[in-house]
Amino acid sequence: MADVEIKEGGTKGKQKKGAKKQSTRVDMTAMVDMAFLLITFFMLTTTMSQPQTMEITMPDKQENSDDKMKVRESRTVTILLDEDDKVHYYQGVTNEMPEVHTTNFGKDGIRKVLLQKKQEIGKVRNPESGKLEDGIIVIIKAKDEAKYKNMVDILDEMNITGIRTYAIVDITQGDLDLLAASETAAAGQTVGG
Protein backbone atom coordinates (compact mmCIF):
# COMPACT_ATOMS: atom_id res chain seq x y z
CA MET A 1 0.00 0.00 0.00
CA ALA A 2 2.46 2.52 -1.14
CA ASP A 3 0.11 5.28 -0.79
CA VAL A 4 -0.33 8.65 0.71
CA GLU A 5 -3.56 8.88 2.56
CA ILE A 6 -5.49 12.01 2.34
CA LYS A 7 -7.89 12.71 5.09
CA GLU A 8 -11.26 13.72 4.07
CA GLY A 9 -12.80 16.80 5.37
CA GLY A 10 -14.89 14.55 7.56
CA THR A 11 -18.06 16.10 8.71
CA LYS A 12 -17.54 19.15 6.62
CA GLY A 13 -20.48 19.65 4.35
CA LYS A 14 -21.18 18.03 1.04
CA GLN A 15 -18.59 16.97 -1.44
CA LYS A 16 -18.34 19.07 -4.48
CA LYS A 17 -19.84 17.41 -7.40
CA GLY A 18 -17.09 18.12 -9.89
CA ALA A 19 -14.11 17.16 -7.75
CA LYS A 20 -13.45 13.53 -8.49
CA LYS A 21 -11.83 11.52 -5.73
CA GLN A 22 -8.52 10.58 -7.21
CA SER A 23 -6.18 8.02 -5.79
CA THR A 24 -2.87 9.56 -4.83
CA ARG A 25 -1.09 6.27 -4.37
CA VAL A 26 2.39 6.29 -5.81
CA ASP A 27 4.13 3.07 -6.62
CA MET A 28 7.53 3.44 -5.01
CA THR A 29 8.92 0.05 -5.99
CA ALA A 30 10.88 1.37 -8.91
CA MET A 31 12.23 4.24 -6.87
CA VAL A 32 13.42 1.94 -4.10
CA ASP A 33 15.00 -0.35 -6.66
CA MET A 34 16.96 2.49 -8.10
CA ALA A 35 17.96 3.82 -4.69
CA PHE A 36 19.36 0.47 -3.66
CA LEU A 37 21.15 0.11 -6.93
CA LEU A 38 22.89 3.42 -6.35
CA ILE A 39 23.68 2.49 -2.75
CA THR A 40 25.32 -0.69 -3.94
CA PHE A 41 27.34 1.24 -6.47
CA PHE A 42 28.59 3.77 -3.93
CA MET A 43 29.30 1.11 -1.35
CA LEU A 44 31.47 -0.79 -3.76
CA THR A 45 33.38 2.13 -5.18
CA THR A 46 34.06 3.89 -1.91
CA THR A 47 37.33 3.58 -0.06
CA MET A 48 36.60 4.00 3.58
CA SER A 49 39.84 3.07 5.25
CA GLN A 50 43.25 4.44 4.56
CA PRO A 51 45.96 1.88 3.96
CA GLN A 52 48.31 0.82 6.71
CA THR A 53 51.86 2.00 6.55
CA MET A 54 55.18 1.48 8.17
CA GLU A 55 57.25 4.49 9.06
CA ILE A 56 60.92 4.44 8.31
CA THR A 57 63.56 6.92 9.19
CA MET A 58 66.86 6.69 7.43
CA PRO A 59 70.02 8.33 8.69
CA ASP A 60 70.94 11.64 7.10
CA LYS A 61 73.39 11.13 4.28
CA GLN A 62 74.99 14.54 4.59
CA GLU A 63 75.54 14.17 8.30
CA ASN A 64 79.11 14.34 9.50
CA SER A 65 80.56 11.00 10.35
CA ASP A 66 82.13 12.44 13.53
CA ASP A 67 79.03 12.24 15.64
CA LYS A 68 78.27 8.68 14.69
CA MET A 69 77.66 6.49 17.63
CA LYS A 70 80.57 4.33 18.66
CA VAL A 71 79.32 1.03 19.94
CA ARG A 72 80.78 -2.19 21.13
CA GLU A 73 80.99 -4.43 18.12
CA SER A 74 79.67 -7.50 19.85
CA ARG A 75 76.39 -5.66 20.32
CA THR A 76 75.68 -5.60 16.63
CA VAL A 77 73.86 -8.35 14.83
CA THR A 78 74.02 -8.08 11.07
CA ILE A 79 71.25 -9.59 9.02
CA LEU A 80 71.88 -10.30 5.38
CA LEU A 81 68.85 -10.84 3.18
CA ASP A 82 69.48 -13.19 0.32
CA GLU A 83 67.42 -14.43 -2.61
CA ASP A 84 64.91 -17.27 -2.16
CA ASP A 85 63.83 -15.87 1.23
CA LYS A 86 67.08 -16.88 2.88
CA VAL A 87 68.34 -14.94 5.87
CA HIS A 88 71.95 -14.97 7.03
CA TYR A 89 73.09 -13.41 10.24
CA TYR A 90 76.25 -12.91 12.24
CA GLN A 91 77.32 -11.11 15.34
CA GLY A 92 80.21 -8.64 15.32
CA VAL A 93 82.05 -7.08 12.42
CA THR A 94 82.99 -8.40 9.01
CA ASN A 95 86.76 -8.26 9.21
CA GLU A 96 86.89 -10.58 12.21
CA MET A 97 85.38 -13.31 10.05
CA PRO A 98 82.45 -14.10 12.32
CA GLU A 99 80.49 -17.27 11.89
CA VAL A 100 77.61 -16.84 9.47
CA HIS A 101 74.39 -18.67 10.21
CA THR A 102 71.54 -19.17 7.83
CA THR A 103 67.89 -19.28 8.73
CA ASN A 104 64.52 -18.33 7.28
CA PHE A 105 61.46 -16.17 7.93
CA GLY A 106 59.52 -18.92 9.63
CA LYS A 107 58.24 -18.82 13.16
CA ASP A 108 61.32 -20.57 14.51
CA GLY A 109 63.63 -18.76 12.17
CA ILE A 110 64.94 -15.24 12.46
CA ARG A 111 62.41 -14.23 15.12
CA LYS A 112 63.68 -16.81 17.59
CA VAL A 113 67.24 -15.80 16.82
CA LEU A 114 66.53 -12.12 17.40
CA LEU A 115 64.74 -12.72 20.67
CA GLN A 116 67.58 -14.93 21.85
CA LYS A 117 70.26 -12.43 20.83
CA LYS A 118 68.32 -9.65 22.48
CA GLN A 119 68.40 -11.59 25.71
CA GLU A 120 72.05 -12.59 25.35
CA ILE A 121 73.29 -9.07 24.75
CA GLY A 122 71.10 -7.79 27.52
CA LYS A 123 70.54 -4.25 28.66
CA VAL A 124 72.89 -1.33 28.37
CA ARG A 125 72.74 1.97 30.18
CA ASN A 126 72.15 4.86 27.84
CA PRO A 127 74.89 7.42 28.60
CA GLU A 128 72.59 10.37 27.89
CA SER A 129 69.36 9.48 29.64
CA GLY A 130 70.81 7.02 32.12
CA LYS A 131 68.06 4.54 31.41
CA LEU A 132 68.54 0.88 30.75
CA GLU A 133 67.90 0.01 27.16
CA ASP A 134 68.20 -3.06 25.01
CA GLY A 135 71.80 -3.38 23.97
CA ILE A 136 71.16 -5.11 20.67
CA ILE A 137 71.79 -3.19 17.48
CA VAL A 138 70.59 -4.77 14.28
CA ILE A 139 72.08 -3.88 10.94
CA ILE A 140 69.98 -4.92 7.97
CA LYS A 141 71.65 -5.43 4.65
CA ALA A 142 69.89 -6.77 1.61
CA LYS A 143 71.29 -8.16 -1.58
CA ASP A 144 69.81 -6.70 -4.75
CA GLU A 145 68.27 -10.09 -5.53
CA ALA A 146 66.32 -10.13 -2.30
CA LYS A 147 62.64 -9.29 -2.60
CA TYR A 148 60.98 -6.17 -1.25
CA LYS A 149 58.79 -8.46 0.83
CA ASN A 150 61.89 -9.72 2.67
CA MET A 151 62.81 -6.19 3.63
CA VAL A 152 59.33 -5.40 4.90
CA ASP A 153 59.25 -8.71 6.73
CA ILE A 154 62.52 -8.08 8.49
CA LEU A 155 61.44 -4.56 9.47
CA ASP A 156 58.28 -6.12 10.74
CA GLU A 157 60.31 -8.60 12.77
CA MET A 158 62.01 -5.62 14.40
CA ASN A 159 58.59 -4.38 15.48
CA ILE A 160 57.48 -7.83 16.54
CA THR A 161 60.55 -8.52 18.64
CA GLY A 162 60.56 -4.99 20.02
CA ILE A 163 64.04 -4.07 18.84
CA ARG A 164 64.28 -0.31 18.64
CA THR A 165 67.77 0.21 17.30
CA TYR A 166 68.20 -0.97 13.78
CA ALA A 167 69.51 0.44 10.55
CA ILE A 168 69.22 -0.36 6.88
CA VAL A 169 72.64 -0.28 5.32
CA ASP A 170 73.85 -1.03 1.80
CA ILE A 171 75.57 -4.38 1.48
CA THR A 172 79.36 -4.23 1.24
CA GLN A 173 81.85 -6.34 -0.66
CA GLY A 174 83.08 -7.64 2.68
CA ASP A 175 79.65 -9.04 3.42
CA LEU A 176 79.42 -10.69 0.03
CA ASP A 177 82.86 -12.25 0.50
CA LEU A 178 81.85 -13.48 3.91
CA LEU A 179 78.71 -15.03 2.48
CA ALA A 180 80.63 -16.71 -0.33
CA ALA A 181 83.21 -18.03 2.15
CA SER A 182 80.57 -19.47 4.43
CA GLU A 183 78.78 -21.05 1.52
CA THR A 184 81.90 -22.78 0.25
CA ALA A 185 82.66 -23.90 3.78
CA ALA A 186 79.18 -25.34 4.12
CA ALA A 187 79.50 -27.05 0.75
CA GLY A 188 82.88 -28.48 1.77
CA GLN A 189 81.41 -29.79 4.97
CA THR A 190 78.59 -31.62 3.26
CA VAL A 191 81.02 -33.13 0.76
CA GLY A 192 83.47 -34.12 3.48
CA GLY A 193 80.82 -35.48 5.83
Add this chain to the structure above:
Amino acid sequence: MAKKKLTFPRKNIALDMTAMCDVAFLLLTFFMLATKFKPDEPVIVDTPSSISEIKLPESDIITITIDKEGAVFFGIDNQTTRYKLIEAMGDKYNVAFTDFEKNEFALSSTVGMPVGSLKQILSTASGYEKSKIKQPGIPIDSTNNQLRDWVDLGRRMNLEVTGKVPRVAIKGDKNSDYGVVKEVIATLQDLNINRFNMITSLEAAPEGTPAAMAAASEE
Protein backbone atom coordinates in the same frame (compact mmCIF):
# COMPACT_ATOMS: atom_id res chain seq x y z
CA MET B 1 -16.51 -37.40 1.53
CA ALA B 2 -17.03 -34.64 -0.81
CA LYS B 3 -14.04 -32.67 -1.69
CA LYS B 4 -13.95 -29.27 -0.19
CA LYS B 5 -12.72 -26.55 -2.37
CA LEU B 6 -9.90 -24.66 -0.78
CA THR B 7 -10.39 -20.99 -1.04
CA PHE B 8 -8.11 -18.26 0.08
CA PRO B 9 -9.28 -14.87 1.00
CA ARG B 10 -8.01 -12.37 -1.43
CA LYS B 11 -5.41 -10.23 0.14
CA ASN B 12 -3.69 -7.16 -1.07
CA ILE B 13 0.01 -7.97 -1.09
CA ALA B 14 1.26 -4.50 -1.90
CA LEU B 15 3.74 -3.34 0.75
CA ASP B 16 4.15 0.06 2.17
CA MET B 17 7.47 1.09 0.75
CA THR B 18 7.60 4.58 2.12
CA ALA B 19 9.83 3.72 5.07
CA MET B 20 12.08 1.53 2.98
CA CYS B 21 12.41 4.28 0.45
CA ASP B 22 13.30 6.74 3.17
CA VAL B 23 16.06 4.50 4.54
CA ALA B 24 17.39 3.75 1.09
CA PHE B 25 17.75 7.40 0.25
CA LEU B 26 19.26 8.20 3.62
CA LEU B 27 21.97 5.59 3.03
CA LEU B 28 22.41 6.76 -0.51
CA THR B 29 22.99 10.31 0.68
CA PHE B 30 25.49 9.10 3.25
CA PHE B 31 27.50 7.10 0.76
CA MET B 32 27.43 9.84 -1.81
CA LEU B 33 28.81 12.34 0.67
CA ALA B 34 31.31 10.01 2.30
CA THR B 35 32.66 8.49 -0.86
CA LYS B 36 36.07 9.10 -2.25
CA PHE B 37 36.67 7.26 -5.45
CA LYS B 38 39.48 4.82 -5.68
CA PRO B 39 42.20 6.35 -7.80
CA ASP B 40 42.81 4.36 -10.94
CA GLU B 41 46.07 2.55 -10.72
CA PRO B 42 48.11 1.63 -13.75
CA VAL B 43 49.39 -1.56 -12.15
CA ILE B 44 48.09 -4.00 -9.64
CA VAL B 45 50.40 -4.08 -6.67
CA ASP B 46 50.26 -6.79 -4.04
CA THR B 47 51.65 -5.15 -0.93
CA PRO B 48 53.46 -7.17 1.73
CA SER B 49 51.85 -7.40 5.14
CA SER B 50 53.10 -6.06 8.44
CA ILE B 51 51.81 -5.61 11.97
CA SER B 52 52.17 -1.85 11.73
CA GLU B 53 48.91 0.02 12.27
CA ILE B 54 49.97 3.51 11.33
CA LYS B 55 47.51 5.02 8.91
CA LEU B 56 48.53 6.94 5.87
CA PRO B 57 47.49 10.62 6.02
CA GLU B 58 44.56 11.47 3.79
CA SER B 59 46.04 14.25 1.74
CA ASP B 60 49.40 15.58 0.64
CA ILE B 61 50.84 12.25 -0.34
CA ILE B 62 53.38 11.33 -2.94
CA THR B 63 53.03 7.68 -3.80
CA ILE B 64 55.89 5.86 -5.44
CA THR B 65 54.62 2.58 -6.78
CA ILE B 66 56.98 -0.24 -7.67
CA ASP B 67 55.47 -3.15 -9.55
CA LYS B 68 56.78 -6.68 -9.57
CA GLU B 69 58.80 -6.16 -12.71
CA GLY B 70 60.58 -3.22 -11.10
CA ALA B 71 58.84 -0.42 -13.01
CA VAL B 72 58.51 2.73 -10.95
CA PHE B 73 55.43 4.96 -10.97
CA PHE B 74 54.90 8.36 -9.46
CA GLY B 75 51.66 9.79 -8.13
CA ILE B 76 50.65 12.86 -6.17
CA ASP B 77 47.17 13.38 -4.81
CA ASN B 78 46.35 17.03 -5.48
CA GLN B 79 44.99 17.93 -8.91
CA THR B 80 46.19 21.52 -8.90
CA THR B 81 49.61 20.31 -7.88
CA ARG B 82 49.64 17.86 -10.76
CA TYR B 83 48.81 20.62 -13.21
CA LYS B 84 51.66 22.78 -11.94
CA LEU B 85 53.95 19.79 -11.77
CA ILE B 86 53.58 18.86 -15.41
CA GLU B 87 54.30 22.49 -16.33
CA ALA B 88 57.44 22.46 -14.24
CA MET B 89 58.54 19.09 -15.63
CA GLY B 90 57.92 20.35 -19.16
CA ASP B 91 60.12 23.36 -18.50
CA LYS B 92 62.84 21.22 -17.05
CA TYR B 93 62.92 18.68 -19.86
CA ASN B 94 62.10 21.15 -22.66
CA VAL B 95 58.84 19.50 -23.58
CA ALA B 96 56.08 21.98 -24.40
CA PHE B 97 52.79 20.57 -23.15
CA THR B 98 49.57 22.11 -24.42
CA ASP B 99 46.79 23.10 -22.04
CA PHE B 100 44.82 20.05 -23.09
CA GLU B 101 47.72 17.75 -22.25
CA LYS B 102 48.28 19.44 -18.91
CA ASN B 103 44.61 18.99 -18.03
CA GLU B 104 44.78 15.42 -19.15
CA PHE B 105 47.75 14.87 -16.85
CA ALA B 106 46.04 16.59 -13.94
CA LEU B 107 43.14 14.19 -14.28
CA SER B 108 45.21 11.03 -14.29
CA SER B 109 46.59 9.97 -10.96
CA THR B 110 49.78 8.12 -11.70
CA VAL B 111 52.55 8.50 -14.20
CA GLY B 112 55.01 5.80 -15.16
CA MET B 113 56.95 6.76 -18.23
CA PRO B 114 59.84 8.96 -19.30
CA VAL B 115 58.92 12.62 -19.71
CA GLY B 116 59.95 12.51 -23.37
CA SER B 117 57.27 10.00 -24.37
CA LEU B 118 54.64 11.50 -22.09
CA LYS B 119 53.52 14.17 -24.56
CA GLN B 120 52.55 11.69 -27.22
CA ILE B 121 50.43 9.66 -24.81
CA LEU B 122 48.72 12.70 -23.35
CA SER B 123 47.88 14.18 -26.74
CA THR B 124 46.54 11.05 -28.42
CA ALA B 125 44.76 9.03 -25.80
CA SER B 126 41.91 10.01 -23.56
CA GLY B 127 42.15 9.32 -19.83
CA TYR B 128 40.28 6.09 -20.04
CA GLU B 129 42.35 4.61 -22.81
CA LYS B 130 45.53 5.69 -21.17
CA SER B 131 44.98 3.37 -18.28
CA LYS B 132 45.07 0.47 -20.71
CA ILE B 133 48.48 1.33 -22.05
CA LYS B 134 51.26 -0.47 -20.30
CA GLN B 135 53.54 2.16 -18.86
CA PRO B 136 57.21 1.20 -18.83
CA GLY B 137 58.09 3.03 -15.62
CA ILE B 138 60.04 6.17 -14.78
CA PRO B 139 63.81 5.95 -15.39
CA ILE B 140 65.71 5.89 -12.11
CA ASP B 141 69.27 5.17 -13.22
CA SER B 142 71.92 7.52 -11.94
CA THR B 143 72.51 9.05 -15.37
CA ASN B 144 68.86 9.80 -15.99
CA ASN B 145 67.06 9.93 -12.68
CA GLN B 146 63.69 11.41 -13.60
CA LEU B 147 62.09 10.17 -10.40
CA ARG B 148 64.30 12.57 -8.52
CA ASP B 149 62.85 15.49 -10.47
CA TRP B 150 59.29 14.27 -10.13
CA VAL B 151 59.61 13.99 -6.36
CA ASP B 152 61.59 17.18 -5.98
CA LEU B 153 59.28 19.33 -8.12
CA GLY B 154 56.21 17.54 -6.77
CA ARG B 155 57.14 18.54 -3.25
CA ARG B 156 57.81 22.13 -4.23
CA MET B 157 54.59 22.50 -6.23
CA ASN B 158 52.57 20.95 -3.44
CA LEU B 159 54.09 23.36 -0.98
CA GLU B 160 53.07 26.19 -3.28
CA VAL B 161 49.53 24.92 -3.71
CA THR B 162 48.58 23.62 -0.28
CA GLY B 163 51.31 25.02 1.91
CA LYS B 164 52.31 21.56 3.07
CA VAL B 165 55.28 19.39 2.29
CA PRO B 166 53.83 16.09 1.15
CA ARG B 167 54.76 12.80 2.75
CA VAL B 168 56.36 10.16 0.59
CA ALA B 169 54.90 6.69 0.61
CA ILE B 170 56.47 3.73 -1.13
CA LYS B 171 54.03 1.14 -2.37
CA GLY B 172 56.05 -1.81 -3.48
CA ASP B 173 55.00 -5.20 -4.72
CA LYS B 174 55.95 -8.17 -2.60
CA ASN B 175 57.98 -9.66 -5.39
CA SER B 176 59.81 -6.62 -6.64
CA ASP B 177 63.57 -6.87 -6.31
CA TYR B 178 65.14 -5.00 -3.44
CA GLY B 179 67.65 -3.49 -5.85
CA VAL B 180 64.97 -1.24 -7.33
CA VAL B 181 63.63 -0.30 -3.89
CA LYS B 182 67.18 0.52 -2.85
CA GLU B 183 67.54 2.89 -5.81
CA VAL B 184 64.27 4.60 -4.91
CA ILE B 185 65.32 4.99 -1.28
CA ALA B 186 68.71 6.30 -2.37
CA THR B 187 66.93 8.85 -4.58
CA LEU B 188 64.82 9.98 -1.65
CA GLN B 189 67.84 10.22 0.59
CA ASP B 190 69.57 12.22 -2.07
CA LEU B 191 66.73 14.73 -1.81
CA ASN B 192 67.16 14.72 1.94
CA ILE B 193 63.92 12.86 2.50
CA ASN B 194 64.83 10.58 5.35
CA ARG B 195 61.39 9.85 6.72
CA PHE B 196 58.93 8.02 4.57
CA ASN B 197 56.23 5.41 4.75
CA MET B 198 55.95 1.98 3.26
CA ILE B 199 52.42 0.91 2.44
CA THR B 200 51.62 -2.53 3.77
CA SER B 201 48.52 -4.54 4.46
CA LEU B 202 47.62 -5.41 7.99
CA GLU B 203 48.26 -8.66 9.78
CA ALA B 204 48.00 -9.56 13.45
CA ALA B 205 51.08 -9.66 15.65
CA PRO B 206 52.11 -13.27 16.37
CA GLU B 207 51.30 -14.45 19.87
CA GLY B 208 53.88 -14.49 22.60
CA THR B 209 56.12 -11.85 21.02
CA PRO B 210 56.94 -8.50 22.62
CA ALA B 211 54.76 -6.71 20.05
CA ALA B 212 51.73 -8.83 20.87
CA MET B 213 52.30 -8.34 24.58
CA ALA B 214 52.58 -4.58 24.15
CA ALA B 215 49.32 -4.55 22.20
CA ALA B 216 47.62 -6.65 24.87
CA SER B 217 48.78 -4.43 27.72
CA GLU B 218 47.48 -1.37 25.89
CA GLU B 219 43.98 -2.78 25.78
